Amino acid sequence: MHVVHVNLAAGFRGGERQTQLLVQGLAEQGLTQTLVGRQGGELVDRCRNIPGLHVVAVRNNIVSAARALSGAALVHVHEGRAIQAAWLAHRLGKVPYLVTRRVQKGPRRTLANRIMYRTAAVRVAVSHAIGESLQLLDPRLDFRVVPDSTSALFADPAQARRIRSQYGDGVLIGTVAALVDSHKGQLQVIEIARRFAQPLPEVRFLLIGGGPDEAMLKAAAAGLPNVVFTGHVDNVGDYLAALDLFFYPSRHEGLGSILLDAMEFGLPIVATAVGGIPEIIEDGRNGFLCAVDDIGAQSEALGRLIHDTDRRAQIGAVNIDK
CATH class of the missing domain: 3.40.50.2000 (Glycogen Phosphorylase B;)
Incomplete structure (x- = not known):
């Protein structure tokens, strides 16, 4: 199974750290993975040496990101803008995608967001509070709660x-x-x-x-x-x-x-x-x-x-x- 992770954030904060931890954990299990990230972004640089991971750096452009998602068995969306690329890839090639929400503020209540979140095969929230904010967009949106993991930080x-x-x-x-x-x-x-x-x-x-x-x-x-x-x-x-x-x-x-x-x-x-x-x-x-x-x-x-x-x-x- 080929999983493509997409995170277009420019910086490196908690969501990017969790993306990196998940990719590392799945790599240890031997899963075939690709990370689509932003050119010049810290996440891309930090993940380049993960064994078995193919890293694709794209411009800050939804179409470029969507093209990089073709051929995946599953796309995992890790931040708000990336869902646009995943939805476009789904429209063009029927690629299924799941979305993980990590921010308390829900998506803007627009028709486009309702369509993109409804189309997702699975919606994951890292807390019940986030899941409830997602349902403010559309009460029919179900979600699964999967909390973040610890970072297993080393201390000397x-x-x-x-x-x-x-x-x-x-x-x-x-x-x-x-x-x-x-x-x-x-x-x-x-x-x-x-x-x-x-x-x-x-x-x-x-x-x-x-x-x-x-x-x-x-x-x-x-x-x-x-x-x-x-x-x-x-x-x-x-x-x-x-x-x-x-x-x-x-x-x-x-x-x-x-x-x-x-x-x-x-x-x-x-x-x-x-x-x-x-x-x-x-x-x-x-x-x-x-x-x-x-x-x-x-x-x-x-x-x-x-x-x-x-x-x-x-x-x-x-x-x-x-």
Whole structure:
């Protein structure tokens, strides 16, 4: 069976990471695969050395992508624009396609989108919240929930200790996300850090990742010695291994696969109750959930875990088992 994956994203974020993980997993099972990706895109570069995978880089053009899908037994659509190419390939050559949705916001309610999603052989949502947003497009659209996987991140204990040693003996709180406040909510991290700066000066907040809002966020955090911007890092596992707490204040989120990674590292989590996050975090059991921009509740939850090492350990153990 020849499966063709199509992901035309220019950047490399959670959806592209999940695409790469799936392709790698299927390659280990010996499946014949092709990846159709965007010329110059990071996903294409990262996947070129996967054994047995044929990589096709296309221009940012739906027709070019559709041509590359011909001859497939099945097309797997991994992001919103790629469904147009899959539908066109289906019209031209009866190629069946399945669609995986990873974003909380549903497709625009247009006739074209209804047709393309109805035509899909299978519709997959990584959370029930995403599936419900898909049904706002058309209540007749059924879907299957298949959550994202963990990234199986590697951690070097020596590197984790080195990272840890840079920030003293205080509690280390981190968030891993693209620096895009309208999505990942990093201004909330900075506001909480401002509140904690005097009563808990030893606590550090690490914003791990890069992105278009970096300059704005650094300006907002000016004068706060307890906020650290790491920039983009490849060794995310080392940073997760160095943390005491994971904070994820997203403003909207399909699932938040980085939470699965944080759980795998046994980290207690404070997150916002949006999208698919409550499907991962059970409030009070393996973390705490708060409303977006409820700085008071977020501060209280973080403060509780900062001061209660036994509770941190208890929640961390639940996350490892989960």
